[in-house]
Amino acid sequence: MNVQSIKGLVQADRVHRAVYTDPQLFELELDRIFGRAWLVLGHESQVAHPGDFFTTRMGREPIIVTRHTDGSVRVLVNRCAHRGARVCEAADGTTAEFVCAYHGWTYGTDGRLAGLPLPEGYARPAAQSIDGGLARVPRVDAYRGFLFASLAAHGPTLAEFLGPLRASFDDFVERAPEGEVEVAGGVFKHAYRGNWKLVLENHNDTVHPVFVHASSIWAARREPTAEGAYSEIGVRQMLQNGAPWEVWENTGLWVAGHGHSWMADYHDDSRLVAALAHPAFAEYRAALERRLGREGAARVLGELRWNSIVYPNCSFMSQFRQLRIVHPIAVDRTVVYAYSFRLKGAPERMFRDTVAFSNVVNGTASPVLTDDLEVYERTQEGLGARGSDWVFLGRGQGGDLPDRDGTLRGRTGTSEVHIRNQLAAWLEYMTAES
Ligand code: FES
Ligand SMILES: [Fe+2]
The missing domain is CATH 2.102.10.10 (Rieske [2Fe-2S] iron-sulphur domain)
Structure with a gap:
């Protein structure tokens, strides 16, 4: 496929379905995206x-x-x-x-x-x-303990590549009372029969939860969780998935160069632990204050970032200490590894919540994740059909606003700006000389 025909696949508010289904394009992606990017x-x-x-x-x-x-x-x-x-x-x-x-x-x-x-x-x-x-x-x-590599001998430095997304990694690490995080508790691996882009496009998609996660929202509403129950943190997330449109519309969504994006001002686990009047959060805050002072700790805890996307192979949640790595296997086959992190110096309860969150929300048997996987597979199958050649990505288009550090902020938190931004990066990688 030549550069000209690749250029025609991504338009202002739509993308050709071949981008998700064509095995030849997939081979090119391995070479030009996964062979070049950090x-x-x-x-x-x-x-x-x-x-x-x-x-x-x-x-x-x-x-x-x-x-x-x-x-x-x-x-x-x-x-x-x-x-x-x-x-x-x-x-x-x-x-x-x-x-x-x-x-x-x-x-x-x-x-x-x-x-x-x-x-x-x-x-x-x-x-x-x-x-x-x-x-x-x-x-x-x-960067801040996170390891990166590039198969290309030349290209942007890691700092140039990450740009303002570095702040999401800073947020992840600064939350640790000792200023360091570590992988702990093993890894979840899950696979789906769908293109690798589908998962990255989903992690900043704030319209899908109320539909895709309807069954777990229903279950969470039906049965209030006991205070301090293991699944409490996960059940909170299920309830959050059923939040009214107003909440999603007001969520912050930023995109940056190279396809990266993140959500912020969403919700935070301090409310969870504080609501239970659990001493763990007060203990955690005190430990953080010992390193950063009262103001510094308040600044770190006030930074409410949700999913950050490192295009093309990672998404992480600094607040919940989860990181996922996306492995493209075939044009219609993807494997995702999910890791939990421990904040060094934080009470053990924080890590217990991280593992519970992972089990209930991101794990292989999660009632939340499984619904996402189902919808990726339905999407892949639908994209293989010939009803139309186009995927429509117009939500928020034209209303996204330039923001600091060269970012663009979605007109609202439900904008599809993050997908348009990923596809713009896709096009850049796929059509760059070498
Ligand atoms: S020793 Fe590795 S292939 Fe022979
Ligand atoms: Fe989801």
Whole structure:
């Protein structure tokens, strides 16, 4: 597909369905979007000590993220330099070296070839013939402990890429009394039969909750949760999903360059814990005040950000300490990893709520998430039909307002500006020279 025909797919208030269904476009996306953009890999706490590692993907590339003995984080392509087998199968762990299961070639945590069987059987040392070892991803960087990498040797710096979205990461980290967060409590993985864009388009979509989540709103309204019950935080979210239009219309929604966006002024868990007069929140606030002072803590707690989208592969909720990474598998197949974070120095109750939120709202068996997945699959199937070639994205168009730091604010919180912004970034990646 040439650049001209790609340009015709994204228009001011509509997008061609091929963007979600064409396998050829999907291949191009892996190359031009996932092969170029900075992708969120995870968090430094997942590789806290030398030898720690986890495996992930960058588009189609299988990836190992490790902490080398010198303390640096290395991002390696999980492909044996001998005959191409994946070298590491474990999701995470700690190791001194990676041993390929095929012929036993062994690599250090920096990817360098450390040993192989029958080394004398080669005309010149094997390490020379294979450029040293496992291939390294050309660019690796971190922001406030969050790890990023890019498969492209050149491109915007991470700071340029993130732009004003950095404030969402700041918000995430500043909420921790010790000024640090860490991944804790494992990972939820879920898959759906739909395009990877559908989940990112949904996370700032404030019109869908009352419809898609109707059954869990109904259940939450029917049965008030007992004070302090495990699911309390999740049930609050279900009730929130049934909020009147006025609430959604007044929610803040900002978009920035490179396809990023975030929602704010939505609702916050301080109300949850405070409403229960639970000592945990007062304890948390006091701990935060010890680091930031009274005003500083009030400023941090007053920043009510909801979903932040890091286009093209991540969405996170600083208030609820959740982060999701989106892995495109095929044009109609996506896998999402959901992580919970602990605010260092916060009472354990805060983390319990984070895990409960994850179980009830973002987890694999959640009565909320499953409805989103169902609607992604219905959308994918509908987009495969030939009734019309266009997806309409006109809500709020023409009314979005320029705001500080080069952002655009949705005319209201229900604007589809975040989707138009993602597709503008999509077009830029897909049609850029190289
Ligand atoms: S493919 Fe890895 S050792 Fe042969
Ligand atoms: Fe939803």
